[in-house]
Amino acid sequence: MTEKYWEVPDNQLALQIEKLSKIYNNKVNNIALDDISLNVSVGSIFGLLGPNGAGKSTLINIISGAVIKTSGKVFIWGLDIDKYRKQSKLAVGVVPQELNIDAFFTPKETLNLHSGMFNVPKNNWRTDELLKLMDLTDKAEIYSRKLSGGMRRRLLVAKAMVHSPPIIILDEPTAGVDVELRQKLWTYFKKLNELGVTIILTTHYLEEAEFLCDHIAIINKGKIIANETKKSLLSKSSQKVIFITLTNDKITEKDKNCLKNIGNVKILKNKVEIYFDPRHTSMNKVIETIYKTDLKILDLSTKNVRLEEVFVNLIKNN
Numbered sequence: 289m290t291e292k293y294w295e296v297p298d299n300q301l302a303l304q305i306e307k308l309s310k311i312y313n314n315k316v317n318n319i320a321l322d323d324i325s326l327n328v329s330v331g332s333i334f335g336l337l338g339p340n341g342a343g344k345s346t347l348i349n350i351i352s353g354a355v356i357k358t359s360g361k362v363f364i365w366g367l368d369i370d371k372y373r374k375q376s377k378l379a380v381g382v383v384p385q386e387l388n389i390d391a392f393f394t395p396k397e398t399l400n401l402h403s404g405m406f407n408v409p410k411n412n413w414r415t416d417e418l419l420k421l422m423d424l425t426d427k428a429e430i431y432s433r434k435l436s437g438g439m440r441r442r443l444l445v446a447k448a449m450v451h452s453p454p455i456i457i458l459d460e461p462t463a464g465v466d467v468e469l470r471q472k473l474w475t476y477f478k479k480l481n482e483l484g485v486t487i488i489l490t491t492h493y494l495e496e497a498e499f500l501c502d503h504i505a506i507i508n509k510g511k512i513i514a515n516e517t518k519k520s521l522l523s524k525s526s527q528k529v530i531f532i533t534l535t536n537d538k539i540t541e542k543d544k545n546c547l548k549n550i551g552n553v554k555i556l557k558n559k560v561e562i563y564f565d566p567r568h569t570s571m572n573k574v575i576e577t578i579y580k581t582d583l584k585i586l587d588l589s590t591k592n593v594r595l596e597e598v599f600v601n602l603i604k605n606n
């Protein structure tokens with residue numbers, strides 16, 4: 289879809305950042321980005337993680353041209369943003385953190401309007417194709433203010449795609465979105481990526497990064513503290529958690545101590561969470577231990593929290 293418009297750069301890099309710094313208002317205590325360097329390969333889904341105020345949006349805004357960098361180099365699809373400001377801007381579509389939609393236009397009008405704004409020739413307008421891709425065809429003609437939050441988010445993704453950029457940047461694309469819709473959005477993002485679009489996303493949901501991304505960078509206080517493939521990052525931990533819901537909120541000291549044989553135990557009313565390392569504690573031992581207790585179990589599930597553990601440790605130590 290995008291290849292016919294954008295030739296892949298020789299170095300296969302969608303984004304190249306070299307020694308980038310941003311100091312807001314020239315004040316030394318306003319260092320939002322501190323000499324960061326990173327590369328994003330063509331075709332990847334790259335996750336940018338970090339706590340509030342780490343510098344993620346600043347970085348995205350520099351790439352999109354909304355914020356001016358203090359120093360350093362940025363190449364978007366091989367184009368130096370200092371030399372090719374306009375062209376490099378065309379190589380990215382940005383879905384911002386805030387849901388700013390044109391409330392009085394229909395999704396169809398919104399996409400047509402934006403295609404015009406980007407000077408896309410009318411016979412290349414992708415409005416219908418993008419509405420279909422984002423599952424909005426049946427909402428094409430209604431006022432955008434009548435769309436639900438999730439539909440608005442999808443419309444913003446479509447809007448960022450009108451000029452067929454080879455890179456799309458999603459700043460917290462699923463913040464405040466319910467679980468079901470979040471998973472649907474993940475499917476759309478994967479679909480876009482399969483169509484050849486390089487995706488850069490920021491998120492606070494580590495599960496999202498673990499599911500979607502193939503490469504992850506972690507920013508803390510304006511510095512990159514991790515930058516590697518998801519696989520290599522995850523190999524640094526193997527933690528799992530068991531969630532148990534009890535039929536009542538009574539748990540005896542004896543049972544609590546018994547559960548400690550599995551791992552770290554957290555109890556909140558009738559919810560029990562046990563964090564453990566499956567390399568040292570087998571699932572068999574977990575089940576045997578739980579069986580020995582008198583717990584009245586309503587529900588039980590397990591989840592990998594590997595990225596969460598790696599993330600928390602990195603932030604704590606940097």
Ligand SMILES: Nc1ncnc2c1ncn2[C@@H]1O[C@H](COP(=O)(O)OP(=O)(O)OP(=O)(O)O)[C@@H](O)[C@H]1O
Nearest residue numbers: 312318319320338339340341342343344345346347
């Ligand atoms: N326009 C601005 N003027 C001055 N300081 C700013 C401005 N925008 C951001 N900052 C500061 O730069 C730092 C990085 O902010 P940024 O918005 O990039 O963080 P973030 O990682 O996106 O955080 P969040 O997860 O909360 O969205 C923060 O200390 C913030 O207060």
Ligand SMILES: [Mg+2]
Nearest residue numbers: 344345346385
């Ligand atoms: Mg932000």
